[in-house]
Amino acid sequence: MREYKKVDSHILESLVEIVGAENVLIDDHELIPYTRDHQWLRYPDMFTFKPEVVVLPESADQIVKIVHFANQERTPIIPCGARTGMTGNCVPVYGGIQVDMKKMNKIIEIDTDNMVAVVQGGISLYKLDRELKKHGFICGHMPGSQPTATVGGAISTNGWSEHRMKYGDIQDQITSLKVVLPTGELVKVGGGVSGKVEKSSVGFGALKHLFIGTWGTLGIVTEATLRIFPAPEHVYSAAIAFDSIDQACKAALKMFMKDVPMSYLLVGDRNTVQFSRNVSPAYPDVECVMTIIIEGNREIVKISKKLALKICEEFGGKDLGPELGRAVWEEAYDAWGTWVTAYGPGYPLDEEGAIPYHRAPEVVKHFEEILKKYDIDLIGIVVGLAPQYPILGCFWRVDERNEKKWEDYKRVSEEIAEIYLKEGGTISMAHGLGTRREEKFLPMELGSSYELMKKVKVMLDPNNIMNPGRFGLDNAYKV
Amino acid sequence: MKSSIELELFRDALYTCSAASCGFCREDCPIFTGVRKESTCARGISAIMLAFLDGFIKPNERLAKTFNLCTTCRWCTERCPINIEYPTKPPNLRIDIPEMIENFRADLLERGFVPAKVKEMLLNIRRTYNPWGSPSGKRMAWSKGFTVETLSDKTSLEAFFICCAYSYDERAKEVVDVAGTLFEEIGIPFVTLGNNQWCCGDMTLRLGEKGLSELLAEHNAQMFEKHKIRSLISLSPHCYNTLKNDEIYPESNVNNMHYTQVLAEKVDEGKLKPSKRIEKRVTFHDPCYLGRYNNVYEQPRKILESILGLKLVEMYRNKKHSFCCGGGSGRVLTEELPYHERPSNERVKEAVEVGADVIATACPLCLIMLNDATKSLELEGKIIVKDVLELMSEAL
Numbered sequence: 001m002r003e004y005k006k007v008d009s010h011i012l013e014s015l016v017e018i019v020g021a022e023n024v025l026i027d028d029h030e031l032i033p034y035t036r037d038h039q040w041l042r043y044p045d046m047f048t049f050k051p052e053v054v055v056l057p058e059s060a061d062q063i064v065k066i067v068h069f070a071n072q073e074r075t076p077i078i079p080c081g082a083r084t085g086m087t088g089n090c091v092p093v094y095g096g097i098q099v100d101m102k103k104m105n106k107i108i109e110i111d112t113d114n115m116v117a118v119v120q121g122g123i124s125l126y127k128l129d130r131e132l133k134k135h136g137f138i139c140g141h142m143p144g145s146q147p148t149a150t151v152g153g154a155i156s157t158n159g160w161s162e163h164r165m166k167y168g169d170i171q172d173q174i175t176s177l178k179v180v181l182p183t184g185e186l187v188k189v190g191g192g193v194s195g196k197v198e199k200s201s202v203g204f205g206a207l208k209h210l211f212i213g214t215w216g217t218l219g220i221v222t223e224a225t226l227r228i229f230p231a232p233e234h235v236y237s238a239a240i241a242f243d244s245i246d247q248a249c250k251a252a253l254k255m256f257m258k259d260v261p262m263s264y265l266l267v268g269d270r271n272t273v274q275f276s277r278n279v280s281p282a283y284p285d286v287e288c289v290m291t292i293i294i295e296g297n298r299e300i301v302k303i304s305k306k307l308a309l310k311i312c313e314e315f316g317g318k319d320l321g322p323e324l325g326r327a328v329w330e331e332a333y334d335a336w337g338t339w340v341t342a343y344g345p346g347y348p349l350d351e352e353g354a355i356p357y358h359r360a361p362e363v364v365k366h367f368e369e370i371l372k373k374y375d376i377d378l379i380g381i382v383v384g385l386a387p388q389y390p391i392l393g394c395f396w397r398v399d400e401r402n403e404k405k406w407e408d409y410k411r412v413s414e415e416i417a418e419i420y421l422k423e424g425g426t427i428s429m430a431h432g433l434g435t436r437r438e439e440k441f442l443p444m445e446l447g448s449s450y451e452l453m454k455k456v457k458v459m460l461d462p463n464n465i466m467n468p469g470r471f472g473l474d475n476a477y478k479v
Numbered sequence: 480m481k482s483s484i485e486l487e488l489f490r491d492a493l494y495t496c497s498a499a500s501c502g503f504c505r506e507d508c509p510i511f512t513g514v515r516k517e518s519t520c521a522r523g524i525s526a527i528m529l530a531f532l533d534g535f536i537k538p539n540e541r542l543a544k545t546f547n548l549c550t551t552c553r554w555c556t557e558r559c560p561i562n563i564e565y566p567t568k569p570p571n572l573r574i575d576i577p578e579m580i581e582n583f584r585a586d587l588l589e590r591g592f593v594p595a596k597v598k599e600m601l602l603n604i605r606r607t608y609n610p611w612g613s614p615s616g617k618r619m620a621w622s623k624g625f626t627v628e629t630l631s632d633k634t635s636l637e638a639f640f641i642c643c644a645y646s647y648d649e650r651a652k653e654v655v656d657v658a659g660t661l662f663e664e665i666g667i668p669f670v671t672l673g674n675n676q677w678c679c680g681d682m683t684l685r686l687g688e689k690g691l692s693e694l695l696a697e698h699n700a701q702m703f704e705k706h707k708i709r710s711l712i713s714l715s716p717h718c719y720n721t722l723k724n725d726e727i728y729p730e731s732n733v734n735n736m737h738y739t740q741v742l743a744e745k746v747d748e749g750k751l752k753p754s755k756r757i758e759k760r761v762t763f764h765d766p767c768y769l770g771r772y773n774n775v776y777e778q779p780r781k782i783l784e785s786i787l788g789l790k791l792v793e794m795y796r797n798k799k800h801s802f803c804c805g806g807g808s809g810r811v812l813t814e815e816l817p818y819h820e821r822p823s824n825e826r827v828k829e830a831v832e833v834g835a836d837v838i839a840t841a842c843p844l845c846l847i848m849l850n851d852a853t854k855s856l857e858l859e860g861k862i863i864v865k866d867v868l869e870l871m872s873e874a875l
Contacts (some may be wrong), residue, residue: 025518028516028536029527032526032530032536033515033517033522033526035526036500038501043494044530047530047535054517083517084501084502100517124506127506130795148501148502279567299557333503333560334563335560335563337560338563340499340561341495341563341572342568346571347499348499417631
């Protein structure tokens with residue numbers, strides 16, 4: 001393991017000089033909230049991952065100085081946004097300086113003519129969306145953490161959007177980035193001269209992707225220019241019951257083939273339905289439920305809705321009525337609160353990956369068999385949100401204070417990961433791989449690109465100070 | 480040294496919040512919005528509390544200062560998805576950070592950790608029965624030029640409870656004088672307890688000083704009984720909430736109301752008919768202790784909408800989504816944040832954005848905080864802050 005310099009009084013004084021005393025945090029109670037993100041790390045083990053100091057820079061210039069200094073002192077830097085990642089990748093492994101981006105939360109420009117917004121990395125998707133709505137636009141990136149996640153965090157995690165079938169994910173929306181490299185240079189990548197051009201073939205035209213989904217290991221995103229979308233005139237949502245996941249998946253595939261312009265489609269299995277009924281007894285007792293959202297131009301939504309319902313009916317689908325349909329849309333971000341409480345205090349968890357659509361019914365059965373072997377508090381299994389290789393997610397809840405359940409969870413997690421790989425899919429479409437599974441599964445999925453990943457890391461971060469300890473990348477450095 | 484047994488009651492809720500760690504409480508938390516540190520939002524606070532329960536954080540002055548930033552506005556409680564209720568939900572899984580923070584403040588206070596300004600305010604209340612530390616004998620000084628009937632030796636069925644802010648803050652004093660005239664004009668005698676009224680105990684409770692709160696409540700309750708008061712109209716939502724809901728006031732047959740509820744009834748009955756026009760764009764700032772704590776949203780709006788010429792415009796964050804002014808929990812007197820981090824500045828900017836000429840409110844603490852913010856933003860003359868009472872009085 002690489003040796004890093006501990007944060008001492010000299011480092012603290014220098015940080016105070018760069019960002020001001022009010023933006024340097026060293027008290028225990030200030031550091032404790034930085035020992036976790038949304039991921040499940042056993043309490044109180046997570047306190048071993050405390051940063052030594054937290055800084056809140058207010059400008060790219062300050063970040064440049066911090067990074068130069070960290071290189072000089074060989075002290076790790078770990079950038080973070082809202083800390084709603086699911087894999088602990090913004091939690092320091094070796095202590096060091098946590099760079100909290102949340103003070104860099106300005107909207108620099110909303111360009112409605114060119115349909116882009118220029119923002120600082122620490123702005124929340126919620127605040128951005130709220131401001132855009134005043135101009136008749138929306139932010140197209142809508143993860144489950146939208147009420148709080150930051151743009152920079154979404155970029156670093158290559159975040160997943162629930163309405164991705166219409167708007168894409170953040171990776172599709174970025175036109176350009178400004179990034180502070182691990183060696184301290186501030187670079188602009190992508191977007192042509194203005195930074196607003198969606199695509200360019202000049203030079204390494206897609207170089208911006210080097211910083212999307214690299215979890216803050218290759219740089220700190222200070223500014224992003226991203227596409228924005230006209231606010232939909234009309235939103236139609238529906239809950240449709242099917243007799244089996246097989247029928248639901250067939251209906252979904254046909255809707256994709258007929259180009260029904262959905263923004264959201266998710267099929268919940270029998271367990272998901274039963275869970276919903278436990279929470280809300282009025283929820284219908286059916287085998288599985290598909291929820292869809294179609295949004296946009298009023299006339300197009302009207303026609304698309306008719307087509308969608310007609311196709312679903314061909315496969316035995318029954319519309320469960322406007323109330324349930326509306327609940328899909330209006331309660332989208334908050335329903336997960338019931339997962340956290342339904343079985344008593346504990347962590348809500350989901351493992352997700354992607355498998356081919358036609359394999360979904362069988363894989364769901366296979367998952368159910370695995371889950372039954374162990375004492376898992378299951379919430380449900382869902383499939384959807386992509387026209388090919390849909391996400392397949394298992395949601396459950398673990399009380400980590402129960403030793404047996406904790407061990408069971410770890411085994412289930414690995415067995416499920418092996419199935420995703422066997423199906424030719426990915427172990428994670430949304431959340432990423434965290435510290436629990438990366439050592440075993442990362443090389444298995446990435447194959448030869450894993451060595452490429454290491455080369456890129458060493459090239460950009462010769463001192464391994466930018467969020468070290470991730471993805472086994474420390475092994476890329478000769479000690 | 481672990482914390483007290485009472486705090487253990489919150490363990491399951493704190494563990495659940497920490498386990499979920501969603502952070503939905505963060506955006507629109509009035510303190511986090513300006514300060515931006517993890518320790519200032521409910522998610523961070525609950526992580527700190529859990530660590531404190533298990534001795535991973537030692538009690539200290541700086542911890543007390545961080546805990547004292549919370550305004551107890553209850554936005555986090557409102558927003559928290561864990562607080563969704565359903566029939567089979569296990570008990571004790573409600574995330575109520577204001578309730579928890581009062582208890583943690585009490586714990587730190589007992590150990591001697593309290594920020595200097597808070598200590599000074601609590602001492603003021605102990606000595607003079609009001610947070611301003613002004614002489615208790617001057618509680619009625621605002622009534623110069625207006626005769627109020629005090630209850631020093633009489634009995635009355637209905638009386639007004641006058642927040643200390645109205646007695647001792649120069650801006651708020653302008654409101655209570657107007658209130659007296661208005662209520663008398665519509666046939667409600669403006670009867671008060673005079674200098675015999677003590678602070679209701681809202682601030683002391685929020686800051687964890689339960690003993691002092693009980694002392695204040697005991698005295699006030701004795702006054703209510705002595706004068707056979709059966710109906711109390713509070714001008715401040717904080718007094719209204721404490722008298723109506725806090726346990727220091729035992730259940731009694733006193734009916735507690737906020738003045739907006741009384742005036743709205745009069746509008747409905749046709750007994751309050753403002754005749755003068757006020758040609759202004761007015762936005763109503765929902766006080767947290769009137770709205771989120773007591774679900775009173777429509778009555779102030781009804782009163783304002785009865786004024787001819789007045790155009791009511793809504794801010795984006797309104798009603799149960801109202802953005803706190805930052806004055807609760809005693810912060811109207813203990814605020815130390817720089818102006819650009821203050822919630823009140825943020826709120827005034829929001830009002831300007833909707834083109835309001837006037838920010839109306841129905842709380843003296845909101846009035847003081849927002850008024851102060853208009854000055855720091857150099858917006859005097861461009862936007863003014865008024866109590867609903869003042870606007871109604873101008874329109875009569």
